[in-house]
Every structure is written in structure tokens, then in C-alpha cells.
Amino acid sequence: MPEGWKKELGKLAEEGMLRGLRTVDGPQRPKVELDGRQVLLLCSNNYLGLADHPRVVEAMVRATRDFGAGSGASRLVSGSMREHHLLEERLAAFKQTEAALLFNSGFAANTGIISSLFGPADTIFSDALNHASIIDGCRLSGARVVVYPHADSNALEALLERERKNRRGRWLIVSDGVFSMDGDIAPLPELVHLKQKYAALLMIDDAHGTGVLGDGGRGTAEMWGCLGQVDLQMGTLGKALGCCGAYLAADRVVIDTLINRCRPFIFSTSLPPGVAAAARAAIDLVDSPEGLRLRNELRRKTALFAGRLRDAGCDLLGSRTQIVPILTGEPEPTMTASRQLLDAGFFIQGIRPPTVPDGRCRLRATVMADHDDADLEAAAAEIVRIVRPSA
């Protein structure tokens, strides 16, 4: 192997930036076994506990028995199975669009959607804190990319105005719905206003909002009363929905364009039928009184946990959701805090660049609907003890 890789890894280790894998045993429950020890899990996206919900698991087992473990081919060859179509119809109805299309992951969806719908003649306005997969999709598209300051619609409007003189091609405004590292929410009504005023398209990545926000769990757009005003509603099946894969809900013409052009869709084996069936069962749960109950629990527990941290003076950035970052600043103290928390039985990841900007390292805690109140209080107390906020 070339010497260079070993050297680079050594350098990362010296800088406290080396990343490595851990082993979790058991399902993504509030308590898991990590490297052989029971800990409180505070870094799973299984917000509603659907990843091992009996009805979701049963749907996966039944479809796997009936249709097999794998889909056998990509969608355009022979891998377009009934379960994929049923899930796409369910997603379109759920998101109130004409159609929907499945992808194997959110990463594949964002890179594929953006790069096949937009090209070098077009301009993309992208929030500074958008997910890495959106950034890569913008790069792959070859479009002119204008990055606007995070969630700042005044600054966005100034940039739209500036670009107007040289306008050519299509315009896209793209944003996370819930920002994955900050837990704050995009100002959708303002983005809708701007996309109308400047004749742009609007794409929202609702990976962390789907299932969680809005009375019916339809996500950020429902919460803001903007369903029907977002042209490209992307989301994932692997977070609150507890499965894996992703989707785009949009007009039929957009979906048909992707079926014909989108490389990660065309050149990749489709999701296993069991996954599609499980995701459909998860949406049915989200869209039921049980889903409402789980969302209310999640909201109440988030308020409890975040409230404790805020009262003790922690900087939670702009968090308004189950994603609760605790700003720690530099990599070294962040990773030390994460290790100390683990020693105390609390599993919370430290987040470093390039996932977040320099100097903005954080502990990123996520709350689940079935976390125990007392466990969350204990975790908050331990975080405060270790991080020692100055306020």
C-alpha cells in the first residue's frame, strides 16, 4: 500500500481527528450494548423507535419471505417490484404530490437528483449548513453554486437580486428542512416567498423532519403550512422511519426525468422488497394516532432534556428539534468530553470538521420518543458536569 495513506492517518491521529468504528449489539433502543457494555444511546436517528417496532419488523419479514431478500436488478431492468410501487404511491399520497421515486440512500438521492435536474447553465442557491450530499450534488451538476449564510433569507434575497442581472438557465434554492448538525429549522415560508418572487424552484431535504414535524408527521413543510409549495421534497427512510433508503416526492414530469437521467437511480440495484414493505408500514404508523402519540412524547422529552441543558448555560445553537447540539468549540475538548460521557454510560458522539465548521465542534445528542425521563435528566446533568458551561 502507498506510504501516503499511513502518513495521513498518523497526522489525523496527532490532530485528534482520527475517526473509527464502534460495535453496537441489539436494536437501536434507548439502551444498547456498545463494545460489550450497556450505555444510554443518545446518538441514534431512530427518533420514534420504529426501527424495531413489531409492525415494521413484521412487514419486513413477511415481504422478505414472499418476495426474497434481494430485488435482483436495478429498477429499469427487472428490479422494479410491486413493493417499490406501493411505497412510492404511499409516499406521494403522504407528501401530497403527483408522484414519488425511491433511492437507495439519501446520499445517492441528493447527488443524483441535483446533478440530473440541473447543469452548467443553471444557478443553485444553497444554505451554508446544507448536508454533504447536497454539496456533492451541486458540485456534480456543474451549476454555478451560490452559498447563502445559514437560514438567512435577507442575505439570500440580496444574492438572488445580485445574480438577477446575469440570469440564465434554471434557478434552484436548496435547503435542509431540519439541519442535521444544528437541529434548527429552515425558514420555509420565507424560502417559498423568495422562490415565487424570483421564479426559482425549491428543494427541501427533510431527512430529519419526516415523521417528526407537522401534526401528521409530513415534515417541515407541513409544520410551516407549506405542503404543495415545495417543488422537490426529498427525504430519507432511515431516520424517523427506521428503515433505509430515500425518496423524492414531486410532479410526475420531474420523476419521469429522473427515471431517464438519474445515474444513482439507473445504475444501482433497487432496495430489497422487505425494506420497501417495512418503510410503508412505518409511514402508516407515522400517519396514525400512534404516530401522533410518539411525536408528542418526543417533543415533551426533547423539551425536558434541552431545557435542563439551556438552564445550566449550555449553548444549544438554534436547536428546535430532537437534534440537540451542545457547542464545545475545539476538537480535543469535544472528543475528551465524548469519551468521559461514555465512561459514565452515556453514548453521545462528538462532531468535528469537516462535518461542522472550524471552531464549531459539538456534542450532538439526539432524543428518542421512548427515552426514560430520569435517564435524560441524568444525561443532561452529566453533560453539564463535564462541559462546564461558563454561563
Ligand SMILES: *Cc1c(COP(=O)(O)O)cnc(C)c1O
Ligand atoms: C442523513 C442525511 C442524508 C443522507 O441520507 P442517508 O439515507 O443516510 O444516505 C441526507 N441529508 C440529510 C440532511 C441527512 O441528515
